[in-house]
Amino acid sequence: MYISFGKRVIAWLVDTLVIQFIMQVFLIGFLNLRSLYYDFILSQSDRVDIEELGGIFESGVYFKFAAVLGLLLSWLYYASMESSKLQATVGKLAIGSIVVGEMNERITFGKASGRFFGKIISSLILYIGYLMVIFTEQRQGLHDKMAKAYVVDKDQLAAYLTTTEKNMDEVTKIA
Template sequence: MYISFGKRVIAWLIDALVIQFILQVFLIGFLNFRSLYYDFLLSQRDWMDVNLEEIGGIFESGFFFKFAAVLGILLSWLYYAAMESSRLQATVGKLAIGGVVVGEMNERISFGKASGRFFGKIVSSLILYIGYLMVAFTEHRQGLHDKMAKAYVVDKEHLAAYRTTMQKQMEDVVKVG
């Protein structure tokens, strides 16, 4: 029922590619904006008192790399939290391996819980990635970030079968009662 460590690695690789693609689109847009902005300033400097060195400070490479890092974290957080708390209950990578993220009662997790799970990944990373390696050795295939958020990554088909069985059992209880 729980997704294995190997499959989760494959899902992570797919998600990393998706996030990189989205990040590159944003950064290319930013660079194009920067280029258009400089072109505009250069075209206006004859009649405007423009100090390109002062204005250009926000577009220096140091700023660009900080901007890219912050944007990468924000995009990653929104991607993981929004996808895992959506009706899909999974990111593109998890969908590709047939997995979904659920809470303790096999319910869809909230955006807040998905956010906690995402930021818990920072803790999983800081301790030499041991928080991720836990997936290979724990009973329910949970990483530290999963345990912190009280979440599980489970096989979508097994979950559907489990929910159908539980629904039938509930119907039987109602009929008897």
């Protein structure tokens, strides 16, 4: 029922492509804004000092903006998708998995956010937090354990819940 490390890598690759596409849209907009700013400055004066064209649009600021934007978009993408009715990102949907809590319930935005930021910790310790998926019984990485979440096969979970519900109905009929 729990998703393997290999399938999770495939989901991560798909999600990375989705996030990169979204980032490119925002960054192209930023570059267009920068171009409009330069055009405005150049139209205001006959003689413009090249250093005046710097400011908030310097390349160093651009890369900082891109890094902050990447973190913000990634967080919102993962947390909002995993806490939505879909319970999965595009990558997880592609492999047929969902993210659930301890009682197989949909996780909250807060828990999904904790899971996302836990991934940073999983990365900082030489990716050991991710490799834990290979060695733990329920295929949990460190970020999953921190958020008390599980990545499970959607169809297998549905079958398990249906079987459990039938068994509970039979027990209540006997009692």
